[in-house]
Amino acid sequence: MILVTGGLGMIGAHTARALVDLRQDVLVTAHHRTDVPSFLAGKVTVESLDVTDRDAFLDLGNRHDISDIVHLAGTIPGDDPVRFFRTDTTGLLNALDAARTWGVRRFAVASSLGAYVGRTEARWHEELALPTVELPHPIIAFKKAVEPLTTHSLQGSGVQPVVLRIGSTWGPLMDPESPFNPIPPYVSAVLRGEEPNPLYADDGGDS
Structure with missing residues (x-):
């Protein structure tokens, strides 16, 4: 079973739908959103989860046989950037802790195409070095930081890190x-x- 945190959000629902179309068993978690899109109703297992609650996160592994994690849960920054970074970093670290504890095969995490900000090439690709520049938004700053946090956290664990530099998500869920x-x-x-x-x-x- 593949766990998609934030699986009822915009990108999460797209991801869950794609995995269901590939005939995968999918567990989605949601915290604030409870409405399940019609195209996922009856096709995914839904769990309520605050990803900042480490014990609740790890307890998912006691109820489900989770083989892979796609970590997409996140928050929107308010007036306090420190609170935003603390919340989303805690969720990320709990997800990484779960990946190592459960011994999953892959851990995919949402980064952003914004990581390339500062590159002047007309076409970005994965081999480009990421520049050190001022970033235009706290979400992009966090997503760029997610990459080394994830790869270093999973070193020596046997869990394959997969960094998703996500751009626009197209279609009716946008x-x-x-x-x-x-x-x-x-x-x-x-x-x-x-x-x-x-x-x-x-x-x-x-x-």
Whole structure:
């Protein structure tokens, strides 16, 4: 069984759906969100979990035979960046602790294409060195830090780390007012009969 933390969120639900389509048994966890999308109803096992609760996290392994972890759970920064970093780092470390304790095969974790900020190439690829630059958002800063935390935490454990440098998630589950991707708000404005904010090639991304 594959565990997807944050599996009812936007990216998590996309991921769970893809795994179900591959005929995998999927366990999704959710903390604040409880509504299960219709395309996942009856197809995944759902557990309520606060990933910052280490004991509750590890207890999942007593109830389910978990072979792999996809850690996508996260929070949105508020006015206190330290609280955001503490919360999401605690969740990550608990997930890594579970991976080592359970001896899973792979541990996949959400990074971000924002890790490449500062590279001027027209096409990014995995072999590029990540630059040391000022990052535009706390989420991107955390996701970039996730990479060495994950790879070093799993050294010598036999668990394969998989870093997911996620960009835009497309399709009907995309946040229609996403602050990170200008295309869904553009389409949403058109559907409301409003004039959308213009998109320019020089803005970056693949708009």
